[in-house]
Amino acid sequence: MWLREVEATLLPPTAVGLGERLRLAGFVPDLPDVYCPRCGESVGPHEATMGGCPACRDAPMPWSRLVRVGAYDGMLAQAIKEAKLTAFRSLARDLGYLVGRRVADAMHEAGVDPRGAIIVPVPTSFVRRIVRGIDHTREMARGAASAMGCTVVVALERRHRPSQTRLTVKARARNVAGSMTRRHGVEISDVGPVVIIDDVKTTGATLREAWRALGGVGMERRWAAVGGVATLTRRRTGVPSI
Numbered sequence: 087m088w089l090r091e092v093e094a095t096l097l098p099p100t101a102v103g104l105g106e107r108l109r110l111a112g113f114v115p116d117l118p119d120v121y122c123p124r125c126g127e128s129v130g131p132h133e134a135t136m137g138g139c140p141a142c143r144d145a146p147m148p149w150s151r152l153v154r155v156g157a158y159d160g161m162l163a164q165a166i167k168e169a170k171l172t173a174f175r176s177l178a179r180d181l182g183y184l185v186g187r188r189v190a191d192a193m194h195e196a197g198v199d200p201r202g203a204i205i206v207p208v209p210t211s212f213v214r215r216i217v218r219g220i221d222h223t224r225e226m227a228r229g230a231a232s233a234m235g236c237t238v239v240v241a242l243e244r245r246h247r248p249s250q251t252r253l254t255v256k257a258r259a260r261n262v263a264g265s266m267t268r269r270h271g272v273e274i275s276d277v278g279p280v281v282i283i284d285d286v287k288t289t290g291a292t293l294r295e296a297w298r299a300l301g302g303v304g305m306e307r308r309w310a311a312v313g314g315v316a317t318l319t320r321r322r323t324g325v326p327s328i
Contacts, residue, residue, distance in 0.1 A: 104180035158314030182229025
């Protein structure tokens, strides 16, 4: 007990496991019925089905199912920012483990064995890996794979582009378009689900680009998984948020 008190006093918050930090903050991962299984946006009771919610039902999607840990807010948002910017690999892996647990639960409910899945991280550009000192999505993928008992395949590469932060929906799509390519010689199994994992989904432009670059996977096998979804107010107006 006294060692934990010393750690809490002398070491930064990231020295404490993510699960413990979230528990102490009163955070509970979202249940599937509080967000849309297609676009990941927060929804009200009975507002979404497996076919989507009012905001995304008529919009094309490059994946069949999206799983999230929670809304991008509070302690979860803080943890995601730290995983991306502080180079604490254990924190990124812990975040990925939480994502993997949610994906495994969703796959079990769908009658799919998560052990047969392939996890593909959204790629980080070389410049950002050098500046940040971490490829946080790759570490997340490793954490998710440990939770699911499956394999990570680093299948995508990314050319450097300006940050998506503060860009409009259309600008985000333009900024990321064509920035990713499939790595030469990387093979993806033709059986089992494929999960592209990222830290945050806002408009979905990054996940869309990742699926465009990966290609070659049947729609029924395509999953997307994120730590948080930055819920957009336009969902309430019926404007697609992906």
